[in-house]
Amino acid sequence: MNNQLLNYIHKYISLTDEEQIILLSRIKHRKYLKGQYLVQQGDICKSEYFILSGATKTFYVDAEGQEHIVMFSIENWWTSDMGSFISQTPADYNIQCLEPTELFQFSYEAVEELYIKIPKLERFFRKIIERALVASQKRIVRNFSLSAKERYLIFKKSYPQIEQRIPQYMIASYLGITKEFLSKIKSQLIQSQ
Amino acid sequence: MNNQLLNYIHKYISLTDEEQIILLSRIKHRKYLKGQYLVQQGDICKSEYFILSGATKTFYVDAEGQEHIVMFSIENWWTSDMGSFISQTPADYNIQCLEPTELFQFSYEAVEELYIKIPKLERFFRKIIERALVASQKRIVRNFSLSAKERYLIFKKSYPQIEQRIPQYMIASYLGITKEFLSKIKSQLIQSQ
DSSP, X not given: OHHHHHHHHHTXXXXXXXXXXXXXXXSEXXXXXXXXXXXXXXXXXXXXXXXXXXXXXXXXXXXXXXXXXXXXXXXXXXXXXXXXXXXXXXOSOEEEESSOEEEXXXXXXXXXXXXXXXXXXXXXXXXXXXXXXXXXXXXXHHHHHSOXXXXXXXXXXXXXXXXXXXXXXXXXXXXXXXXXXXXXXXXXXXXXX | OHXXXXXXXXXXXXXXXXXXXXXXXHSEEEEEOTTOEEEOTTSBOOEEEEEEESEEEEEEEOTTSOEEEEEEEETXXXXXXXXXXXXXXXXXXXXXXSSOEEEXXXXXXXXXXXXXXXXXXXXXXXXXXXXXXXXXXXXXXXXXXXXXXXXXXXXXXXXXXXXXXXXXXXXXXXXXXXXXXXXXXXXXXXXXX
């Protein structure tokens, strides 16, 4: 469990034994049930989360009550409402567990303290946020320039383990299409094989 | 010119006089003409750019030759093809000057060297990339959940100085709508005033 996080961090930076102890002493191990929320729209997102196992969805409910899925997160991914977390203002998004989910919780205070005690964590977070930004920008372009079928194929490639784990209507919401249209795409793909 | 950059950086971190000298010695001041490219799709994006004056568009040309505008950047903004820059692989996007543009160029080698010489720049870039990620995620949600008219109003608010500076068809491309539909939205807005 600790090793899962440390192995992940060591892909980007090296921590001494002492730094590892400091880091692990400042974060909390938590288990959430399926359906529980890490963050609710309107609350302040007080933590960033490193997922050890399970899956979450980040979504936004618009004025008409319609749910829009921004992202899914699975084991070895980070999740948070970044806008809310960095400015400690009310969250735009909900993050809900789609499965029983085990994670490490990095509170705002812990992260700020860790940046001071272990300055190279700045480098670590800088690098993972850069990657998240690249993924986010690619998604904007895909939504403009690719057909729903092409976006579905990229989704399958980006989240190879997830499709069996989550309901179809959520995948449709993530792709910005109806559930019926997603079924149509899938049967077209089967026929063309 | 140097002060414009240093004032911007000092909003996030403090640099000593010596650090300011190191920083300024590693970056290049450049002027580009209207129409020139900072990065071309398929080339490696070798630098990150801090814009002192002028404006750029970041765009993607799809297989059908259609142009999709990902973002505009103006004075005191950063621009680069982040995915290409961090991995030094071919760029997905073009960045072209919409006006004569003056900027500071941070080459990949300079940035890597600066992170070693001035480690607190990790914090600076971590913070500005966090903000860019928040903006990018908000744009994804807006594209799903808001009407073109609402997205146009947010565009006007986000880029208050830019609308008079760039052609309408580019704003339409950024919003993912046709130029004709943008005209319709604008005349509806005028009538409803």
